[in-house]
Amino acid sequence: MTVSSTFDSNGQMVAGAAINEASSALSALAWWRDAGFDTAIDEAPRHWLGEAAPMPATPQQIHAPAPQAMPATLAAFADWLAAIPELPDGSLPGRRLAAEGDPASGVMILIDMPEAADADAGRLLADESGRLLDRMLAAIGRDRASVYLAALCAARPIGGQLGADALPGLGRIATHHVALAAPRRLLLMGQAVSRALLGIELARARGRLHSVNHDGVTVEAVTTFAPRFLLQNPARKADAWRDLRLLIGGFES
Numbered sequence: 001m002t003v004s005s006t007f008d009s010n011g012q013m014v015a016g017a018a019i020n021e022a023s024s025a026l027s028a029l030a031w032w033r034d035a036g037f038d039t040a041i042d043e044a045p046r047h048w049l050g051e052a053a054p055m056p057a058t059p060q061q062i063h064a065p066a067p068q069a070m071p072a073t074l075a076a077f078a079d080w081l082a083a084i085p086e087l088p089d090g091s092l093p094g095r096r097l098a099a100e101g102d103p104a105s106g107v108m109i110l111i112d113m114p115e116a117a118d119a120d121a122g123r124l125l126a127d128e129s130g131r132l133l134d135r136m137l138a139a140i141g142r143d144r145a146s147v148y149l150a151a152l153c154a155a156r157p158i159g160g161q162l163g164a165d166a167l168p169g170l171g172r173i174a175t176h177h178v179a180l181a182a183p184r185r186l187l188l189m190g191q192a193v194s195r196a197l198l199g200i201e202l203a204r205a206r207g208r209l210h211s212v213n214h215d216g217v218t219v220e221a222v223t224t225f226a227p228r229f230l231l232q233n234p235a236r237k238a239d240a241w242r243d244l245r246l247l248i249g250g251f252e253s
Helices: 016-032 074-083 128-139 163-183 189-197 227-232 236-248
Strands: 107-111 148-151 186-188 210-214 217-223
Touching: 074 163, 107 189, 128 189, 128 227, 148 163, 148 186, 163 189, 163 217, 163 227, 186 189, 189 210, 189 217, 189 236, 217 236, 227 236
Parallel strands: 107 148, 107 186, 186 217
Antiparallel strands: 210 217
């Protein structure tokens, strides 16, 4: 690829031009990365209408499975999760964010991952997604201090996407986390969380109670949309309200 530069009247390259061009290129690459494109297009020409040439063999990417033995107390689990060298999402994680709130509240909320601004803020859902969650909690008489909020993946992966092959390992860790917290009700927010803990799509899971079982602990679970989805699709807030009513239905009895 040829990169053009700006030169002065003496044929010397202007100092700021190369820097600006490099910054523009890095900005474009970052945009594609955030959009989920992580593979370069093959530049070698080939005959598209002919028989496809065999692809060269590439090493299989291995995702770290969740360890078989995990700590038996909630405090030890939090320390372990902060210290393990790699999360099962197969990427280099950013800052890991601990669960927050009251584990004894009876309600645990599981989101898929931290939002982009959360690492700098040092807490989960520190942006508009969190403000929406706060309003949802207020509608059922709760706030962040009276729920236990955690993420399926404690660090936001590169590109902000959780691959399907990462979900089983993350699901095993999250299920163990749920068993240690032992809430009366569990709210699973988003497609990835539904797949990881229930093994089914969010569209099929909504509208009914599910059981999450682990180590002799059974927790009733309700699924709903992720806060960021509701911000992008406000018409689904009425459906989310029905999910919240299911969550609290019979809870105080």
